Amino acid sequence: MNKTILLIKDTAASSDTTKDLKAAFEKTARELGMEDSVQVVRVSDLGIYNQGVVVKILPNDLIYGHVKPEHVEKILKVTVKEGTPIEDLILRNVVSQTRIVLRNCGVINPESIEEYISNQGYTSLAKCLLDMKPQDVIDEVKKSGLRGRGGAGFPTWMKWNLARTSPGDQKYVICNGDEGDPGAYMDRSVLEGDPHSVIEGMVIAGYAIGAKQGFFYIRAEYPLAISRIETALKQAYDAGLLGKNILGSDFSFDLEIRLGAGAFVCGEETALIASIEGKRGTPRPRPPFPSDKGLWDKPTIINNVETLANIAVVFQKGGDFFSSIGTEKSKGTKVFAVTGKVEHSGLVEIAMGTPIRDIVYNICGGVLNGKKIMAVQTGGPSGGVIPEKYLDTPVSYEHLIELGSIMGSGGMIVMDVTDCMVDISKFYLRFCVDESCGKCAPCRIGGFQMLKLLEKVTDGEATPDDIETIRRIAHTMQKASLCALGQTAPNPVMSTLRYFEEEYLQHVQDKKCRAGKCKKLTRFSISTDKCKKCSLCSKNCPVGAIPGSKEQGYSVDQAKCIKCGRCFEICKFEAIVRS
Amino acid sequence: MGKLTRQDIDNLAKSPKKTGAYIKIGMSTCGIAAGAQEVYDLFEKEIKAHNISIDLKKTGCLGMCHCEPLVEIAVEGLPAVIYGRVTQEIAQRLMEDHICHKRLVNDHIYELPVKRC
Numbered sequence: 001m002n003k004t005i006l007l008i009k010d011t012a013a014s015s016d017t018t019k020d021l022k023a024a025f026e027k028t029a030r031e032l033g034m035e036d037s038v039q040v041v042r043v044s045d046l047g048i049y050n051q052g053v054v055v056k057i058l059p060n061d062l063i064y065g066h067v068k069p070e071h072v073e074k075i076l077k078v079t080v081k082e083g084t085p086i087e088d089l090i091l092r093n094v095v096s097q098t099r100i101v102l103r104n105c106g107v108i109n110p111e112s113i114e115e116y117i118s119n120q121g122y123t124s125l126a127k128c129l130l131d132m133k134p135q136d137v138i139d140e141v142k143k144s145g146l147r148g149r150g151g152a153g154f155p156t157w158m159k160w161n162l163a164r165t166s167p168g169d170q171k172y173v174i175c176n177g178d179e180g181d182p183g184a185y186m187d188r189s190v191l192e193g194d195p196h197s198v199i200e201g202m203v204i205a206g207y208a209i210g211a212k213q214g215f216f217y218i219r220a221e222y223p224l225a226i227s228r229i230e231t232a233l234k235q236a237y238d239a240g241l242l243g244k245n246i247l248g249s250d251f252s253f254d255l256e257i258r259l260g261a262g263a264f265v266c267g268e269e270t271a272l273i274a275s276i277e278g279k280r281g282t283p284r285p286r287p288p289f290p291s292d293k294g295l296w297d298k299p300t301i302i303n304n305v306e307t308l309a310n311i312a313v314v315f316q317k318g319g320d321f322f323s324s325i326g327t328e329k330s331k332g333t334k335v336f337a338v339t340g341k342v343e344h345s346g347l348v349e350i351a352m353g354t355p356i357r358d359i360v361y362n363i364c365g366g367v368l369n370g371k372k373i374m375a376v377q378t379g380g381p382s383g384g385v386i387p388e389k390y391l392d393t394p395v396s397y398e399h400l401i402e403l404g405s406i407m408g409s410g411g412m413i414v415m416d417v418t419d420c421m422v423d424i425s426k427f428y429l430r431f432c433v434d435e436s437c438g439k440c441a442p443c444r445i446g447g448f449q450m451l452k453l454l455e456k457v458t459d460g461e462a463t464p465d466d467i468e469t470i471r472r473i474a475h476t477m478q479k480a481s482l483c484a485l486g487q488t489a490p491n492p493v494m495s496t497l498r499y500f501e502e503e504y505l506q507h508v509q510d511k512k513c514r515a516g517k518c519k520k521l522t523r524f525s526i527s528t529d530k531c532k533k534c535s536l537c538s539k540n541c542p543v544g545a546i547p548g549s550k551e552q553g554y555s556v557d558q559a560k561c562i563k564c565g566r567c568f569e570i571c572k573f574e575a576i577v578r579s
Numbered sequence: 580m581g582k583l584t585r586q587d588i589d590n591l592a593k594s595p596k597k598t599g600a601y602i603k604i605g606m607s608t609c610g611i612a613a614g615a616q617e618v619y620d621l622f623e624k625e626i627k628a629h630n631i632s633i634d635l636k637k638t639g640c641l642g643m644c645h646c647e648p649l650v651e652i653a654v655e656g657l658p659a660v661i662y663g664r665v666t667q668e669i670a671q672r673l674m675e676d677h678i679c680h681k682r683l684v685n686d687h688i689y690e691l692p693v694k695r696c
Contacts, residue, residue, distance in 0.1 A: 002656050005683060007690065043688035044663060045646070056690065058658035096692035097642075103695050106605055106641030106649070113580065117591045126585045185609075192607040193639015224608050240582030247585055313696055347642030 004080045006040045007056040008067075011049050018042050021053055024072045032073075038080055045344070048094055049365050065091035095362035098325065098351040100333045101149075101186075101309045105193030105347075110228050113235040116196040122241055124315035128204050129249040134164060137208040141311070143319030145331030150176060150267075150304035151379060151408040152484075153330070153397040159301050162291035163209040166299040173206045173214035174295065174302040176272060180219065180264040181380025182431060184411035186335040187305035189347055191218065191225035194309065195232035199255065201308030203242065204315070206253045209301055214253065217272055219260040229257060264381075264435035268483045269294075269302045271437065282437045283483035304409065306335055326352035330396035330407075340377075340413035341368040348412075350395065357391040360414055371416040375499070379408025381428045381435075382488035384495025385421065404495040406488075420517035421500040422507055425493040426454045432489035443486025446477040450493065457504060458518040460511040467504055471497070516578045519563040523579050524556050530575035537567035537576060600633040602678075603651040607640035613647035618670045622650075625674045633678065646689050652677055663689035 006025060010016045025040040048054050052066035055075065062085055064075065071089060078084050099105075108115040116122070128137050142157035163171060175198060179187040191198060202214045218226050233255055236242040244252045258276050265271045266281040273295050275281035294300020310332060314322050323331045330352040336359065339345045343365035350359060356376055360366065367373045375385040384405035386393065393399050397407050415424065433447040450473045456462040474490030481487045497504060506512045513521040526537070526546075531553060538546040538554050545561040548554030556567075568576045604610070604619050622635055633654070641649050646663030652673060653659035660683060662673060669687055676682045 002658075003681070005658055005660075007660075007688060039683055041683040041688060042685045043690060044686055045688075046690045047692045058660075094692050096694050098694050098696065100696045102642060105639040106603075106651075107638060107695075109636050110639045111637070114591065117583075117588055118594060118596065120592050122583075122588050123592050126588050130585060189607055189609075189640040189642070222608075224611070235580070238582075239580050247583070247588075317696065344643070344645045346644040347640065349642070 002059060004038050004060070005058040006038065006075075006080075007043045007046065007058065008040060008053060009043045009046045009048075010053050011046065011051045012053075017053060021067070021069060021072070024069050025076070028072050028076055032076055032081070034076060034080065038076065045365070047096075047363070048091065049362060051091055054091065060085075063091045063094060064089035095354075095358045097349050097363065098333050099349045100313050100322075100325075101190060101197075101306050101335050102193070102347065102349045103313070104197060105189055108194070110193050110195055111231050113196060113232070113239060116194070120316050121196055121312070122200055124312040125200050125203055125241065126247055127315055128207055129247055129251055134208045134210060137204060137315075138164060140319045141208070141314060144310075144314040144322035145319075145326070145329075146307065146310055146314060146322065147330065147397065148304060149306035149310070149334065149409070151382065151406055153407060156303065156307055159291060159303070160205060160208050162289070163211075163294075163299045163301045166292050168299045170213070170296075170298045171209050171211035172295045172298055172300040173202050173209065173211045174272065174276070174300060175202055175214070175216045175218075175305060175308055176267060176269070176302050177216060177218035177222070177225070177305050178260040178267040178272060179222075179305070179409060180267050180435075181382075181409055181411040182428075183339045183413050184337045184380060184409055186337050186347060186410045188222050188225050190305050190309050190335075191222065192228050195225075195228045196236065197309045197312055198229075198305055199232055199236055199242070201303070201311035202255060203246065203253050204311050205301060205303060205308065207251050209299070211301075212252055212254065214255045215276055215295075216255065216257045217260055217266075217276060218257060220262060226257060226259065233257070263437070264431075265437045265483070265485050268485055270483065272302065273300065282439045283485070285482060306410070327394060327396045327398075329398055334395060334407065334410060336378075336410045336412040338364050338412045338414065341371065341373075341416040341419070342366070342414045343368055352396050353394040355392045355394050356386060359395070359412070360391065364414075367414060367416050371418065374415045374417050374419055375421070377405075377413040377415065377424065377492070378411065379406035379491070380411045381431045382406060382484065382491055383408045383411075384491050385415070385424070385499060387499040404491070404498055406491070418515050418517075420458075420513050420515035421496045421503045422454065422458055422513075423515070423517045425496040426451070426458060428492035429454060429489060432485060436485065436489075440480075440482035440486060442477045442480040443482065443489065446473045446481075447486070447489055449473060450477075450490065454493070457507045458513070459520045460507060460518070462508045464505075464508055467497070467508065516565060516568070522563050522565075523558065524561060524563065524565070524568060525577050525579070526554055526556060527575050527577050528553060530573050532573050532575070534572070536570055536572070540566055540570055542566060597634075600654045600678075601636055601652075602633060603636045603638045605639065605641050605647060605649040606637040609640050609644050610647045610649065614666065615648035617667055618648050618650065618665050621667050621670045622674065625671070629674070629679065631678065641691070643689055643691055649689070654678055654681060657681055657683065660688050661690065662687045
């Protein structure tokens with residue numbers, strides 16, 4: 001007989017009452033003579049928060065919330081013994097992830113093609129090649145409403161259709177795996193965890209547009225992803241799913257890997273094409289778009305890893321199924337790499353339309369250490385911040401653009417009240433300045449000058465005029481830069497200015513940094529009233545800037561202090577004053 | 580594996596899933612960085628030492644990066660559960676308590692509400 005397992009967890013942030021409850025369950029089970037058929041297990045995390053004590057019953061898969069000691073006997077008698085759910089206790093509003101792209105990640109062995117196929121893998125390829133015409137394939141993708149997951153959200157079917165109708169003796173499919181946004185690693189996980197799903201998507205794309213050759217463009221910093229793709233390619237060739245006359249059809253398709261050498265701009269499609277061609281990875285003006293003149297001037301489609309991983313599901317379940325998930329204009333799911341100040345960082349795949357607040361609080365367990373949230377950053381260096389008051393906005397391409405951010409490739413960084421918004425925008429802008437290829441002046445010079453001005457702000461040396469200059473440069477970069485890197489580089493600055501202008505003004509007028517991140521504006525000292533002379537700060541100061549003794553007390557040597565804030569964090573008596 | 584036909588693919592896709600006991604270890608970059616390889620090696624050694632018939636598998640990333648390395652265990656008579664932040668010491672306990680004695684281990688389980696398509 002299968003054992004019934006009760007997983008219990010106190011999901012309230014402050015208390016842990018599971019010890020007593022577990023004992024109560026065990027005692028009652030003994031009294032009922034059920035101790036051999038039930039095990040009560042305390043767990044670390046159930047992915048459910050602020051619902052009191054939650055009990056998950058396996059294998060029934062029932063979740064009870066707000067369980068109190070008086071429910072113990074009833075749960076054991078009614079649910080465990082008789083198998084009847086207790087309606088009043090069932091937790092109905094559990095926010096769960098919806099996994100399409102990550103369907104196989106962590107489930108199958110990525111180095112086994114058999115496991116991929118036994119999870120419906122390559123059935124879509126067979127269906128497309130043997131039952132459907134290329135135009136039918138594109139129509140099905142159109143029906144699904146799938147849009148590019150690289151960030152801009154261009155309809156996938158339209159991209160394919162443009163390449164299909166564009167004349168050319170040779171066409172190409174490129175998978176863009178040059179994931180470079182700080183904090184984003186969705187594509188790496190898909191390439192490592194489910195390589196065949198991307199390959200299947202690429203072969204279907206090749207069939208749809210009439211290409212014979214495809215390229216994986218993967219950054220060289222992802223050695224494991226590259227080796228798993230290499231293994232998967234070999235398996236697919238051996239199984240006749242790549243190469244000549246795939247599955248006995250007339251269609252032949254070859255796939256190769258090209259490594260990106262670590263330039264962020266090579267994620268931009270025209271720069272990526274130049275890089276594959278062996279040229280210096282710099283963008284060129286569009287049009288002509290790659291769907292007309294791409295790789296070696298042939299019609300080319302470039303799809304993001306995540307977009308391609310969706311394709312197989314579109315054909316397994318049908319375009320209608322896919323478009324039933326999501327919002328009116330944004331269909332399907334989106335994978336986010338949630339990092340920053342959250343309790344549980346990780347990959348989250350949610351149906352489009354899920355509010356950002358649900359991602360942070362109900363899936364990722366809230367802000368680290370229960371602090372107050374300040375904003376959520378999406379879209380990496382091309383995106384913007386979403387302040388706390390807009391967290392109920394549903395995730396979709398349109399909504400995020402309305403807020404001055406973008407969906408982006410899926411980095412989501414949570415920031416709490418200890419983060420300085422000017423410092424954040426400076427971080428992202430510096431990233432873009434470092435990664436600017438230098439080809440066009442607005443990006444090369446504008447970015448650099450804007451960064452100089454932001455440094456003036458964080459050093460407390462800026463004037464209100466400088467903020468206006470920042471706005472003017474940002475506008476010029478947005479309008480005149482050659483590629484998306486330069487056009488979007490000012491976005492983090494503009495969006496922090498939009499929502500947190502008062503923070504900029506604090507730096508400029510009051511010479512203050514609310515969060516204490518801007519070193520030149522921050523000063524640490526010790527309040528003699530509160531100090532208990534415990535010596536903790538002195539021992540922990542990395543540069544020995546807190547001299548003194550337990551008898552005489554301690555003080556901060558301002559000349560030596562590097563303003564790391566270590567003393568401020570560790571002082572148990574709040575005796576360190578940050579000003 | 581030789582060249583496949585559509586029939587082969589359909590047969591494999593429709594064949595009933597293997598139901599036997601397994602240990603799955605998340606072995607993407609994130610898991611390996613957190614020490615999944617050491618945990619894998621330990622399970623490999625222990626399975627041999629105990630002479631147990633259980634499938635030891637490497638998988639990709641499950642997405643719960645905050646509690647890597649992740650180990651999913653399914654043995655007969657118990658539902659499959661995921662253990663997080665598994666060290667070699669914890670792996671040893673999982674081997675003895677969960678796999679050999681069929682008792683789940685307290686305080687290390689991480690669940691994740693997911694609908695898969």
